[in-house]
Ligand code: SF4
């Protein structure tokens with residue numbers, strides 16, 4: 001026999017006692033006339049936002065800021081771009097700091113607003129709930145029709161519906177795989193891959209098919225399990241949120257004791273005998289894509305999709321009660337019946353750390369040079385004494401152009417009078433490439449401070465000195 005207190009929620013709703021998957025059939029959340037007119041309909045708002053996000057997602061690999069991709073994570077070539085700022089292997093400390101700052105932002109926003117990212121912005125939720133799920137509703141109907149279709153024999157109608165649905169899912173997964181690749185290799189490389197014959201990019205094409213299969217598996221079969229089992233974020237929330245975090249929550253003070261509405265019973269009668277506003281209709285459970293009952297409190301599987309808020313608001317409207325039995329609220333607000341959100345010491349600490357990291361990162365990014373320069377002595381060379389007595393040193397210059405634009409630069413000696421010779425006196429630097437040049441520096445003896453003279457050089461582009469470096473100039477000793 002099971003003890004409901006002891007055994008409560010030691011299983012997840014999508015897996016049965018034998019470990020077998022229980023397929024979820026979430027009902028369409030109420031919108032339009034089915035929705036409550038007394039409260040904002042979050043599903044509609046999320047639909048609008050998802051359109052904006054999908055446009056950004058699709059155009060993202062092709063959007064450039066200052067000639068660099070908006071977002072690029074090229075692990076193979078170790079090139080990363082975030083909001084058009086290119087990170088090279090030399091900038092790894094900045095990339096690491098950006099990641100730590102991002103992590104701190106997640107910690108802060110989760111502590112304050114729960115899993116708002118999951119419900120409103122996460123590509124998995126946006127694609128699953130706003131694209132794939134909607135296509136499924138369109139082809140197979142709402143939850144009840146889907147259940148009936150899956151139970152019925154393989155009729156012509158079922159075969160046609162299943163073929164259309166999975167065909168569309170596969171094509172969309174192919175599109176998503178292309179986009180992912182675009183974020184890895186960049187939009188230009190993706191266009192080359194698409195327009196050239198697959199035989200010219202056999203490896204890329206194979207990777208594309210592999211990811212298509214992966215995405216198809218996720219959106220057609222794996223679904224909510226990706227959030228429950230794979231994504232670590234759901235697990236973090238148990239340590240990040242507390243009674244002051246704003247989450248999708250059931251107002252148990254107002255809702256309990258839940259009970260079905262008895263015909264003819266007035267609200268006054270109902271409340272006088274201890275019944276609450278929850279009419280135990282289970283609509284909040286029926287619309288939940290992860291199959292949980294939010295009335296049991298915040299749970300790991302809850303992605304804060306707000307479907308249960310819309311569903312409950314529509315029920316409250318029908319039974320003549322105020323909306324918000326399920327709403328964005330903290331436990332503190334529910335218990336104290338207040339709308340005030342507490343700025344706790346924990347939240348303040350997270351906010352201060354996040355702001356400090358953000359300012360540090362911004363400062364370092366502003367101070368970061370758009371071109372790095374390194375001057376190394378040509379291996380095996382020391383100095384050369386010219387017939388007129390002047391001394392010459394040979395250097396190998398490396399100039400890394402981190403920007404997305406062509407640059408034509410020149411070098412200047414900053415602390416000595418001398419001659420410099422290098423590639424036609426021009427340094428051509430292609431976008432996001434390293435340019436190399438042999439640099440020959442000749443100095444008269446009166447410019448030397450000894451056998452080793454510290455030289456300071458500047459790199460000038462468009463009449464502006466954009467970087468400086470130092471090097472050592474060797475000369476013979478003893479006046480030889
Ligand atoms: S409990 Fe509500 S907000 Fe959470 S996943 Fe289910 S429907 Fe979405």
Ligand code: SF4
Nearest residue numbers: 278279281282284312
């Ligand atoms: S939808 Fe609202 S009224 Fe219905 S069971 Fe859920 S909380 Fe109760």
